[in-house]
């Protein structure tokens with residue numbers, strides 16, 4: 111029998127059950143906070159209102175990458191002589207969607223519940239709300255309320271939802287958000303994608319390859335505006351080559367659904383018709399209904415934290431916010447890193463141990479400021495870590511920008527014909543270390559961890575010179591960047 115069942119039976123409406131740690135939200139981050147707190151010897155419960163595993167497992171990372179993997183693999187294979195005829199036809203849409211369903215565990219969380227049981231963390235199904243310091247009330251789907259008390263800490267890991275702009279007619283058209291874009295069972299004939307960030311470019315890539323005619327409506331003058339400009343330019347070229355219509359400096363002024371069709375009025379006075387419209391226009395924190403007002407915070411706000419994930423502005427240091435909800439880095443791997451740190455620091459504080467909070471110490475998330483890796487799974491891929499040149503300039507650091515044409519690397523010649531790509535390395539000239547790297551090109555996703563090691567490890571350039579990349583791999587770009595830097 112699963113613990114969630116036992117726990118429900120054991121708790122009555124009038125009883126407060128006390129745990130050392132209560133985690134509200136059982137996404138990838140909440141699960142890891144709980145796992146680490148439990149490993150530190152603390153009794154721990156997760157409160158989850160939907161599926162254990164959160165957005166990432168069911169409506170974000172896993173399904174989106176399952177949709178994109180065949181697209182990226184086919185693009186790579188199509189550049190290899192002898193293999194290209196084998197991938198010339200369309201994708202087997204049914205098989206891709208079936209694989210996506212499998213990778214999303216058919217939107218069931220039994221495996222994750224089993225794992226939670228195996229690490230002895232309890233689960234309570236329902237909507238969790240703070241009701242005061244260290245107090246949480248859980249409202250179950252059946253309408254029962256369960257009261258919980260935390261001995262040491264409450265961690266809010268409630269993640270984000272799609273942020274929708276206030277467009278007239280929006281509600282009536284029932285737009286796609288990232289949820290529908292990752293879980294839809296039918297390919298729309300025409301798909302309008304509003305936005306130019308990571309979700310927009312990845313989903314435009316996937317649905318165009320699955321057979322939609324995609325039109326991107328982008329407010330800005332380029333894609334992936336938070337990254338190095340060449341990344342967005344290469345992705346723009348890649349999308350256009352597959353037939354995506356990209357319109358920059360364009361906003362949606364109103365929407366209507368007529369005769370089953372979405373009618374989109376554009377800022378340039380034009381009109382566009384589509385079968386579905388995806389709004390990939392950012393994320394908002396899920397904090398509107400978690401009782402923030404009972405502890406002096408404002409509902410709906412992002413939760414600001416210190417480097418040990420304690421929420422600022424709350425007395426007593428018992429409230430933590432970990433993962434997307436604190437806005438530090440909206441990615442699963444970084445949220446799970448935060449969770450490992452938060453779980454460890456909650457454990458150390460509970461036991462009265464010393465806190466190792468010097469930069470890069472065991473109890474602070476220094477990498478959130480210096481070394482956040484990201485991969486964009488488009489054709490071509492983009493991979494980055496650390497600062498961009500724009501961010502370095504804003505920070506006032508003295509930085510040398512080193513660029514290299516990835517197509518000139520021997521490994522790129524082997525990778526496929528007509529390889530196009532670019533690499534940029536930022537060297538802090540005062541410290542002689544790498545503080546940022548961006549790669550754009552086929553296959554670069556697997557390069558990013560080498561860059562993360564260089565940036566997080568603050569490896570001196572003189573020592574990196576001795577890290578020899580194997581021939582003929584894309585990794586040889588490191589040698590070329592270092593040679594360019596050394597002149």
Ligand SMILES: Cc1cc2nc3c(=O)[nH]c(=O)nc-3n(C[C@H](O)[C@H](O)[C@H](O)COP(=O)(O)OP(=O)(O)OC[C@H]3O[C@@H](n4cnc5c(N)ncnc54)[C@H](O)[C@@H]3O)c2cc1C
Nearest residue numbers: 135137139159164165170171238268269433434440441442
């Ligand atoms: C389309 C898309 C693709 C993505 N792809 C990637 C990727 O490839 N790699 C990557 O690293 N990141 C990716 N991300 C980002 C990633 O999904 C998030 O960073 C990650 O899910 C954050 O984890 P989290 O645990 O903080 O929040 P979430 O995953 O959002 O989980 C929060 C959980 O809290 C629960 N909850 C909320 N409020 C309450 C409440 N009051 N009571 C009880 N439970 C509550 C929710 O039901 C949910 O289960 C992607 C995002 C999107 C939208």
